[in-house]
Amino acid sequence: MTVTEHQQQAYIAGQAADARIRFELETEGMTLNIGPQHPATHGTLRIVVRLDGEQVVWADPVCGYMHRGYEKLCEVRKYQQVTTLINRIDWLGSFCNEVPFILAAENLYEVEAPPRAQWIRTIMFELGRIANVALFLGDMGVQLGAITPVFFASRDREHVLNLLESATGGRFHPNYDRVGGLKDDLPKGWVEECKSAMESMRGFCDEMETLLMGNEIFATRCRGIGVIPRQIALDYGMSGANLRASGVDWDLRRDSPSPLAWKEVDWKVWTHPDGDSYARYWVRLQETREATKIVDQLLDGLPSGPVMAKMPARLRVPRGEAWVSTENPLGEMGYYVVSDGGTSGPFRCKIRTPSFNNISIVPWLLRGVYVPDVITILASLYFILGDIDR
Amino acid sequence: MSEASGPAGPGEAQEADMSETPETPEAPETPEVSDNPAPEETSTPAEAKAEAPDTTQQPAGATGDDVPDAAPAEVPSEGGAVDDVVAEDAGADSEAQAVPEDVPAPREPDEMRDPIVEALVAAIGAAVVGSVVEKGDAWIRVAASAWRQTVQWCKDHGFTYFCFLSGIDWMPSIDLTNRNEQTYGVAAEAAVPDENTATGGYETGVAGGDTRFQVFTRLYDIERKVGITLKADLDDAKPSVESIIDVFRGADWHERETWEMFGFDFQGHPGLRHLYLPTEFEGFPLRKDFPLLARMVKPWPGLVDKEPIPGDDEEEAEAPA
Numbered sequence: 001m002t003v004t005e006h007q008q009q010a011y012i013a014g015q016a017a018d019a020r021i022r023f024e025l026e027t028e029g030m031t032l033n034i035g036p037q038h039p040a041t042h043g044t045l046r047i048v049v050r051l052d053g054e055q056v057v058w059a060d061p062v063c064g065y066m067h068r069g070y071e072k073l074c075e076v077r078k079y080q081q082v083t084t085l086i087n088r089i090d091w092l093g094s095f096c097n098e099v100p101f102i103l104a105a106e107n108l109y110e111v112e113a114p115p116r117a118q119w120i121r122t123i124m125f126e127l128g129r130i131a132n133v134a135l136f137l138g139d140m141g142v143q144l145g146a147i148t149p150v151f152f153a154s155r156d157r158e159h160v161l162n163l164l165e166s167a168t169g170g171r172f173h174p175n176y177d178r179v180g181g182l183k184d185d186l187p188k189g190w191v192e193e194c195k196s197a198m199e200s201m202r203g204f205c206d207e208m209e210t211l212l213m214g215n216e217i218f219a220t221r222c223r224g225i226g227v228i229p230r231q232i233a234l235d236y237g238m239s240g241a242n243l244r245a246s247g248v249d250w251d252l253r254r255d256s257p258s259p260l261a262w263k264e265v266d267w268k269v270w271t272h273p274d275g276d277s278y279a280r281y282w283v284r285l286q287e288t289r290e291a292t293k294i295v296d297q298l299l300d301g302l303p304s305g306p307v308m309a310k311m312p313a314r315l316r317v318p319r320g321e322a323w324v325s326t327e328n329p330l331g332e333m334g335y336y337v338v339s340d341g342g343t344s345g346p347f348r349c350k351i352r353t354p355s356f357n358n359i360s361i362v363p364w365l366l367r368g369v370y371v372p373d374v375i376t377i378l379a380s381l382y383f384i385l386g387d388i389d390r
Numbered sequence: 391m392s393e394a395s396g397p398a399g400p401g402e403a404q405e406a407d408m409s410e411t412p413e414t415p416e417a418p419e420t421p422e423v424s425d426n427p428a429p430e431e432t433s434t435p436a437e438a439k440a441e442a443p444d445t446t447q448q449p450a451g452a453t454g455d456d457v458p459d460a461a462p463a464e465v466p467s468e469g470g471a472v473d474d475v476v477a478e479d480a481g482a483d484s485e486a487q488a489v490p491e492d493v494p495a496p497r498e499p500d501e502m503r504d505p506i507v508e509a510l511v512a513a514i515g516a517a518v519v520g521s522v523v524e525k526g527d528a529w530i531r532v533a534a535s536a537w538r539q540t541v542q543w544c545k546d547h548g549f550t551y552f553c554f555l556s557g558i559d560w561m562p563s564i565d566l567t568n569r570n571e572q573t574y575g576v577a578a579e580a581a582v583p584d585e586n587t588a589t590g591g592y593e594t595g596v597a598g599g600d601t602r603f604q605v606f607t608r609l610y611d612i613e614r615k616v617g618i619t620l621k622a623d624l625d626d627a628k629p630s631v632e633s634i635i636d637v638f639r640g641a642d643w644h645e646r647e648t649w650e651m652f653g654f655d656f657q658g659h660p661g662l663r664h665l666y667l668p669t670e671f672e673g674f675p676l677r678k679d680f681p682l683l684a685r686m687v688k689p690w691p692g693l694v695d696k697e698p699i700p701g702d703d704e705e706e707a708e709a710p711a
Contacts, residue, residue, distance in 0.1 A: 064666035071651075072675055076682060107525070234612070236640035237552040248612065250551070255615045257526055321596045323527065323608060323619060325553075336608070336619075338558065338595055352554040352608070360643040389666060 006231045010364075017368030020055075029057065034374065036065050045359070045385055049366065049374065056374060059366035061359055066389040074349035079105045079179055079317070082346070087173040089353060090387045093132035093329040095124045095164070098177040100326045101349075103259065104337040105179045107322040112259065117181040117307040122261040123194070123298050124164070124176065125326070126291040130201055131160045132329035133288050136382050137208045140281055143379035144221050149211055156204040159197035166190060181308030191299050198292040205289045213282065222278035226365055226377035229275060236364075237357040240331025241287060242381060244271045245279035252327035260326075265297040277380035284382070330354040330387055355387035502616050503528040506547075513543050519623075520597040529597040531621040537605070538632040540620060544609050545637055549618065552638035553608035555645060557624075557652040558595070560602050561678035597621055603629040605654055607641075624654060633658040651676035 003011075035046040044065035050057040070089065074082050086101055087094040099121055106112060113121070138153025161171045167186050168174035176183050212218045228238065233246040243250055251269040253262040270286040272279035317339045325334025331354025340347040358381055365381075366374055503523045510530060511518045517536030522529045532540045603624040610617045624631055633656040634641045645656040646665045653674035656662060664671060673680055 064664070064668075067666040069675065072682060231550075232639070234550045235552060235638050237554065237638070238640075250610075250612045255612075319595070321529070322525075323617075332553065334553070334608075336554075336556070336606075340562075348558050350554070350556045356643065357552075357554070357640055360640060364639070 006229070006235075010232065014367060020368065032371075036062075045383070045388065047362065047366075047374075047378075049371075051371065054370045056366045056369050056371070059363050059374075061362050063359070063385070063388050066385050068390065070390045071349055071351055074346050074351075076345065078345045079109075082349070083175055083177060084173075086351070087175055088386055089351065089390060090132065090328065090330055090333070090355075090384050091172060092135055092384060093128035094170075094172055095168070095174045095176060096128040096132070096326070096328040097333065098175070099125055099260070100324045100328075100333055101335045101337070102177045102179055103326070104322040104324040104335045105317075107324060108317050108320050108337060108339045109179055110318070111180045111309050111311060113181045113309050114306050115261075115303045116185075116305045117309075118259055119261045119264075119298055119302050120182055120186060120307060121177065123295055123302075124167070124174070125260065126295045126298075127160050127164060127194075129291045129329040130288055130295075131157055131164070133284050133291075134160070134201065134204065136284055137205075137212075137281075137288065140379050140382075141212050141218070143375050144218055146212065146215070146218065149208060152204060152207055152211075156200050159200055163190065163194055163197055166193075178308065180311045181306070185307050191302070194299055195296060198295050201292045202289060205285055205292075208285060213278075213285070219278060221372075221376055222281060222380065223274075223276060225277045225373050226369070226380060227274070227276045228361065228365065232361070232364070233275070236361045238331070238361060239354045239357065240327065240329070241280055241283040242331065242358050244269065245283045246275040247271055247273040252325060252332055256325070258326065261298055262294065264301065265294055267294050267297075277376050280380040280382070325352065328354060330382065330384060331358060333387075351390055353387045353390060355383035355385075356390075359383045359388055500524075500526070500528070502614065503618070506616070506618065509547065510540070510543065514540055520599075520621075522597045524596075528616075528618045529621060530618060531597040531599065531604075531623070534605075534622045534624055534631050537620075537622045538634050538637065541607065541609070541634045541637050544618070544620070548611040548613060549609035551610035551612050552640045553610055553617070555605070555607040555634070555641050555648060557629075557648045557654055557676070558604045558606065559652060559676065559678045560595075560599060560604065599623050602626045603652065603654065605629075605631055605648065607634070607644075628655070629653060630655040630657060632656070635659055650674070653677065 030051045032049050032051055033046060034049060036044040046062040046065070047059055048062060049059045068088070070085050073085055077085070082101060083098045086097045089097045134153045134157045135150075138150035141147070141149035164174055165171045167190055168176040168183070170176070228242070228246050230246045230248055233243050233248060238246070239250075249269060249271050252258070253260075254269055267290050270283050270290065272283050319339055321336065321338045323334060323336045325332050332352065333354055334352040336348075336350035336352070337346050338348040362378075362381070365377060369377065500523045507521045507523060507528060507530060511521070514532060514536055517533040517540070518530060519533055520529075520531035530540075599621070601623040603626065604621050605624055606619055606621040608617060608619050622631060629652070631654060633645055635645060635656075635658065642659070643665060645654075645659050646662060648654050649656060649659075649662045650664050650667055650671075651674060663669070667675070
């Protein structure tokens with residue numbers, strides 16, 4: 001086995017951290033449980049950290065408190081019944097969970113949704129992203145001691161949730177996507193309402209930029225904290241804004257052959273070279289802005305027509321395997337769906353969730369950091385427990 | 391697929407479905423599906439030669455032009471013996487092996503992925519036992535002994551982004567139809583293939599497979615914007631493969647999860663311990679023979695709906711006949 005350069009560097013960095021801890025602070029070690037019920041963990045993640053004074057010697061995330069066995073449950077359900085389950089994976093942007101699974105199922109069924117359905121899917125997907133990331137934009141402030149931003153986030157996020165509710169019937173779990181199209185078309189007057197909501201979301205982004213990013217305390221606590229180098233981020237399979245904040249220009253909306261409508265509109269993939277907590281916040285803020293622009297353009301060009309493809313009366317899925325992933329609010333979410341051709345449900349459904357990979361870097365990332373920075377780093381990695389534990 | 395299964399066993403259900411396919415719009419696949427058992431039988435003698443795992447299931451028909459590429463590529467690396475094997479493989483098995491995947495025979499060449507598969511075959515040689523490039527995606531199946539080497543090669547050749555790693559259990563699916571009370575909710579014993587045959591008789595997916603268990607991983611090349619799926623067959627009794635944790639650090643948790651869910655042993659992994667389940671948990675939940683207890687206690691209404699999905703009512707009428 002050859003040792004690559006970054007492995008060497010990581011090793012040296014680890015040694016340096018150890019040495020620093022040993023020489024600067026001759027203290028007695030202590031084990032601290034962060035969580036499972038800690039506000040910074042967005043659910044029930046427990047992180048066992050071994051402390052030497054104020055510094056973390058090692059950290060071990062303990063997950064599984066919310067493991068619901070979705071991969072097993074998918075095997076005893078029909079394709080149409082799975083969306084109800086997977087809505088609960090990333091519960092802040094539920095609709096985004098449905099899309100890759102339905103696309104994978106459509107791939108196996110060999111049907112394609114009509115253009116209008118694809119455009120509305122894309123709009124809903126981006127609304128899910130806004131609803132999800134807006135909470136992060138406010139919540140990150142709470143983690144660092146600024147209470148106000150999360151109220152702003154809740155206020156403006158409400159518009160988006162109302163939109164989701166009026167179109168799908170569900171504020172949190174839309175269950176709106178179907179194999180071959182969508183459950184319903186958009187209600188009357190929805191487009192205008194959506195545009196005004198996007199306007200207010202852009203205002204919210206501006207507010208966050210001045211309130212938080214322009215705040216010296218926020219900047220000081222985030223800059224240079226939890227730096228993830230590019231190669232490490234790729235190695236760990238980090239995705240979404242966490243990856244782009246490490247300078248990797250990779251966005252599945254642009255880089256994968258998706259039938260959704262992202263390629264029809266003009267938008268930009270934002271990256272940041274720093275790889276620290278501040279960069280992750282900045283990238284997410286830009287993405288939210290970008291998402292509102294995507295929604296606006298899609299609303300303008302929304303094609304007419306049906307929202308459901310003509311499906312064969314008998315739905316029998318041919319044998320095959322399909323992997324479809326999309327750029328979800330938290331990162332790359334994908335389903336590896338295997339059909340054995342015999343049953344009307346998946347034979348195997350591997351769910352690849354972004355938070356799982358994003359949080360598996362924690363043992364590496366938390367070595368040598370100070371306790372308050374643990375909270376900053378966890379907040380900036382932005383994970384959702386349902387997304388780790390599935 | 392055993393014929394001995396009860397009238398309502400999964401095997402029977404599958405047969406029934408196949409016989410119905412002419413009515414469906416997916417009719418083109420019918421001829422291929424109907425002689426599905428063929429590849430298993432033909433690959434049985436080949437499998438008996440344990441020292442040449444590459445001969446077992448080259449899905450030559452599915453990957454029409456991969457085999458001609460493979461043959462010259464392997465000459466320099468392995469010498470005459472391998473060349474013979476590949477040639478024989480391509481000749482003898484091609485018709486039979488065309489069957490498992492419902493792929494139209496003339497496949498459009500994929501300018502992006504074909505060269506990758508060729509290059510991998512040239513580098514890894516005989517360890518590449520199957521490959522499929524279709525629908526804008528690529529699957530490559532390698533021998534378990536070459537698993538880590540293949541992943542390392544991919545990483546060195548651009549596939550720097552680690553997406554996920556997991557496993558598949560190809561034991562026939564549990565009986566979902568609730569037509570047979572004995573087999574409902576558990577893997578039907580009658581449908582379990584004869585373990586004495588060399589292949590085990592499992593029906594496997596894209597790029598084929600010889601054994602019950604497969605480990606698979608997904609890697610991306612973010613420069614060329616292309617992804618591949620790597621697979622490896624693992625031993626039925628002792629599924630074990632080399633860990634790739636030193637290639638991709640992110641594989642750490644994925645291997646822990648796969649170990650706890652499927653019981654695959656990842657050699658060289660420094661800490662295979664439970665990730666999701668309690669430490670004292672016994673069994674491997676994602677294996678097909680691990681019963682879903684909630685379903686055994688109470689049949690789930692979702693699968694025996696009072697209001698059948700359109701089309702399902704005919705099936706109910708025909709299948710138990």
